[in-house]
Amino acid sequence: MSEPIVKIQHVDKYFGENHVIKDLNLEIEEGEFLTLLGPSGCGKTTILRMVAGFEDATNGIIEVQGERVEDKEAYERDVNTVFQSYALFPHMTVYDNIAYGLVVKKVPKDEIKERVKEMLELVQLMGFEGRRPDAMSGGQKQRVAIARALINNPKVLLLDEPLGALDLQLRKQMQIELKRLQQKLNITFVYVTHDQEEAMTMSDRIAVMKDGIIEHLATPREIYAKPRTKFVASFIGESNIFSGHVTEIEDGIATVETKFGKGRMPAEDFKVGDVAHLCIRPEVLQYSKEPVDGFSISGQVKNMIFVGSVHRTLIGMDEEYDARINRVKYDTAYNEGDTLYLHWEMEDVTGIHGQEDEIDA
């Protein structure tokens, strides 16, 4: 594998007393679409801003194309940014906005004209050259912002929640378009979002972040199928999580005693006494009216909701926790109030190591 195009090593960032990025390591491969995903305040935008050069890392090394950039000003770095608020220059036309990056580099006028035309074609905004940003819709402004950032032929394009201000329809359309652009131009995209579906749709790899730490960095498929932490399991898609201690290991199968009853999972590297989170996706969580051998987790059918693409059944485990089952077809075999026993196939459960204090959560 070739050298990573962006390399972040042991980076810390403090805002005053606030430790927002904690000893972060991240290698971004050339040409990939990498998404930093996490709830607001997790530090994802800060990472982007440190790579762009708007924030200094308190400690650590940031390399772009094998070159250290910590001491380089934003205007000296070969990366460009698409801002959340677009940040188009309101006093300039679309043409001047897109041309800006070349104008400040004193590129000959004819060449600029050529490149701007290319960019306008790329983002499908031919004929909008003379418009002012304030006379354009959100989606159009977004395209201008993308064209403006791409005209410099950046090695890495940084996108800070670029679709956040658009409505759902347009957002989905732009997601596909961004992915198409990225594949066509073969530029590395580093994308920041808090929308897990958006991250799933576009990314080659996703870095799920929480409190300044990358909890899981992998392909969307891997993250969905085998979340590494409890947070990742609950943040990406829907998950049923049952927590408890491993009480027994036999033939590679571990039994976990949770407060709702017993469940099983492949033992892997778990030992008796370990804290384990059993994580099962709603679409593969199975149920029956009689307990299945090795399982004793049960609850009452609380609610059956039609959410459009699936039928969702909520099973009340206790006052606070509901397990979820998603099925394409409506199951008429049970009714609200019935007691159901939950179980699952060994390939559908992910065992996640946990801490003592996470059991009740």
Next chain:
Amino acid sequence: MRRMKNAPAAATAGPVSIWMIIFVMAPMIYVFVISFMTRDPYGGIEAKFTFENYTEMLQPLYLKVILKSFKLAFYTTVICLLVGYPMAYWIASKKPSTAAKMLMLVMIPYWTSSLVRLYSANLLAMPNGFLNTALLKLHIISEPLNLLYSDTMVLMGLLITCLPFSVLPLYSSIEKLDKSLIEASKDLGARPVQTFFKVIVPQTMPGIVGCIILVFIPALGMYYVPDVMGGGKVMLIGTLVKNQFLVTKNWPFGASMAILLILITLAILWIYTRFNKLEDLEVV
């Protein structure tokens, strides 16, 4: 019904309108009318129509005064911009509570009588004043500089009087500047100077124009500043108007000069409104 609806508007705008008519419109019309009349030998006004008051201004003596007024007002404006802009930018970069305190510091001198400030500036510039003593002690000069009652001191006086007016409109437009535009400019490879002239200046144009209007127009017509700082030796349009009314008792000629000042002011505002909407004007 219709009348009832307009009643609150009339009640609020009415007194102001009456005030404006009595104290602004009427005197202006009066000044305009007498500017076309003749002075009588006793300093009164004779109702005899003439253009002479206007042609009189074309005499080299008066043209020189007008030119000098423009020159000093221009310097004042340029210096106010050069000093006021960085200052306003610096204040705007502070957090709001600090910025408010700093703006207060800018305004406090403005609340002291400007005459007091002008006289104290004169005191500093006296041959045995602080400035000369300091320069002599530092061996930068060997003889006291003769600063008093010169064009330079008048310029100083205009600056002292006008600087607060320049900081406020500049501050209010710099403070509104969208910081992400500066980041976008940097991100696209613009060096700081390029970012300043291509993004920051155009984006703060309303403040710059507001500053020009608030400094240039008053600086052009100021009469007590040249009086105090120029010791009666420096003659500007403002002093000329004042002298015609109070000293020479040639009211018609003074009036024509005043009309000239008003026309210049209107011309500047007109040019401004041609390029910008008036409501964009940043005057705090």
